[in-house]
Amino acid sequence: MARGLVKRNEDYSRWYSDVIREAELAEHAPVKGCMIIRPYGFAIWEAIQRALDDMIKETGHVNAYFPLMIPESLLKKEAEHVEGFSPECAVITHGGGRKLEEPLYVRPTSEAIICSTYAKWMSSWRDLPILINQWANVVRWEMRTRLFLRTTEFLWQEGHTAHETEKEAVEEVLRMLEVYRRLSEEWLAMPVITGVKSRSETFAGAINTYAIEAMMQDRRALQAGTSHFLGQNFARAYDMQFQGRGGALEYAWSTSWGVSTRLIGGLIMCHSDDQGLVLPPKLAPHQAVIVPIYRTDDDRAALLEAANGIAAEARALGVRIKVDDRDHLKPGAKFFEWEKKGVPVRMEIGPRDLESKQVVLVRRDLGKAGKEFAPMEGLAARLPGIFAEMQQALFDQALANRRDHTIDIDSFDGMREVLNGDLAFVNACWCGSEKCEALVKKETTATIRVIPDSGENNEGVCVVCGEAATRKPVWARAY
Numbered sequence: 001m002a003r004g005l006v007k008r009n010e011d012y013s014r015w016y017s018d019v020i021r022e023a024e025l026a027e028h029a030p031v032k033g034c035m036i037i038r039p040y041g042f043a044i045w046e047a048i049q050r051a052l053d054d055m056i057k058e059t060g061h062v063n064a065y066f067p068l069m070i071p072e073s074l075l076k077k078e079a080e081h082v083e084g085f086s087p088e089c090a091v092i093t094h095g096g097g098r099k100l101e102e103p104l105y106v107r108p109t110s111e112a113i114i115c116s117t118y119a120k121w122m123s124s125w126r127d128l129p130i131l132i133n134q135w136a137n138v139v140r141w142e143m144r145t146r147l148f149l150r151t152t153e154f155l156w157q158e159g160h161t162a163h164e165t166e167k168e169a170v171e172e173v174l175r176m177l178e179v180y181r182r183l184s185e186e187w188l189a190m191p192v193i194t195g196v197k198s199r200s201e202t203f204a205g206a207i208n209t210y211a212i213e214a215m216m217q218d219r220r221a222l223q224a225g226t227s228h229f230l231g232q233n234f235a236r237a238y239d240m241q242f243q244g245r246g247g248a249l250e251y252a253w254s255t256s257w258g259v260s261t262r263l264i265g266g267l268i269m270c271h272s273d274d275q276g277l278v279l280p281p282k283l284a285p286h287q288a289v290i291v292p293i294y295r296t297d298d299d300r301a302a303l304l305e306a307a308n309g310i311a312a313e314a315r316a317l318g319v320r321i322k323v324d325d326r327d328h329l330k331p332g333a334k335f336f337e338w339e340k341k342g343v344p345v346r347m348e349i350g351p352r353d354l355e356s357k358q359v360v361l362v363r364r365d366l367g368k369a370g371k372e373f374a375p376m377e378g379l380a381a382r383l384p385g386i387f388a389e390m391q392q393a394l395f396d397q398a399l400a401n402r403r404d405h406t407i408d409i410d411s412f413d414g415m416r417e418v419l420n421g422d423l424a425f426v427n428a429c430w431c432g433s434e435k436c437e438a439l440v441k442k443e444t445t446a447t448i449r450v451i452p453d454s455g456e457n458n459e460g461v462c463v464v465c466g467e468a469a470t471r472k473p474v475w476a477r478a479y
């Protein structure tokens with residue numbers, strides 16, 4: 001079987017699959033649409049989890065766990081919610097060799113089970129707010145699947161909160177949107193636009209859905225995280241009532257918010273290149289790798305000693321570093337492997353380097369152009385600075401891609417041309433009618449990604465119908 005990567009500009013979609021395979025991130029499972037996340041891919045997910053879990057806890061939340069299966073009757077209590085999710089649910093009808101009296105739904109999301117539990121936990125306003133997150137898997141039966149981006153089963157976190165007032169719930173929704181923006185920009189080096197979704201793209205059962213949207217290298221959008229204001233919809237459906245400060249019974253205000261293993265798909269498509277994966281140093285399982293180049297046993301011993309010395313020094317500074325001492329692989333094969341796996345910094349050290357007390361250092365995103373001879377003296381201490389520069393460079397590059405491919409458009413013809421052609425993020429005024437939104441989707445397959453919360457004056461005329469418009473959404477074709 002032929003190995004290697006196709007180039008991005010030849011076949012972006014195949015390139016994406018090639019990167020995943022060659023970097024050993026994940027592979028297809030026996031059940032269509034499911035994925036096996038391999039150890040290297042899972043290590044990236046764990047790094048994302050650690051960063052986000054800290055932020056979730058810093059903002060006052062705690063973790064808990066709710067069950068995988070939801071009784072049908074419970075799910076059906078919120079009409080809009082069940083209508084939205086039913087078509088993509090997996091349903092269990094048999095258990096223990098018998099037909100079940102009531103079918104059980106494998107959670108597509110956990111509002112039903114969590115809200116009905118919160119109802120039992122709240123009796124007075126003193127029990128609020130409830131601020132809980134869970135790390136879990138969910139199942140949504142997808143027809144067209146792609147590793148990480150859209151899989152039938154995926155891993156995520158889902159936060160679910162209940163509040164005494166509307167104001168507190170809205171603040172929570174925006175607080176978590178900001179947490180997601182920081183996760184995306186500061187850890188994944190992936191710039192995002194934040195804002196609210198249009199009605200047709202809103203979570204089933206929510207009042208409003210806020211999202212972070214990123215641009216991939218092929219100029220398509222990726223919804224990378226969502227935060228929903230649920231109003232009192234779920235409180236009414238699941239009886240989340242409490243005795244208010246005035247003594248009367250009141251319904252709680254609730255929110256939910258989540259990001260998933262989809263983020264890894266975003267990470268790949270945002271930064272990687274024709275040589276393979278490129279990882280932001282903050283999330284890389286190995287931030288640096290040292291490859292000793294030896295022919296004789298004596299060389300091997302001396303080079304490994306030097307490499308292990310540098311690694312020990314670096315580890316003491318918190319650097320995740322690996323010495324590649326595998327004997328069965330040639331140095332060239334090792335370079336190739338770490339390049340495909342996106343390790344941020346690769347160092348080579350041979351007998352002559354050892355004599356002149358230096359290593360060859362290559363930053364993954366710069367490739368051969370960034371190759372330098374770095375003195376061993378003080379090398380470990382330099383690494384954190386190199387990682388910080390690379391992290392920033394990846395963010396800047398992604399931001400430049402978005403800036404260069406964002407266009408203000410005021411005619412439907414112009415919009416059609418761009419969204420059926422080279423693609424871009426299109427800023428165009430919209431009257432708010434679902435009809436105009438649907439027409440754009442029909443003719444370009446683009447959707448409103450987000451109505452940005454920039455607070456600018458966006459008065460104009462609708463790009464489709466010419467009626468007065470006060471909103472200026474970002475339109476794009478999306479994953």
Ligand SMILES: [Zn+2]
Pocket residue numbers: 430431432433436462463464465466467
């Ligand atoms: Zn219109």
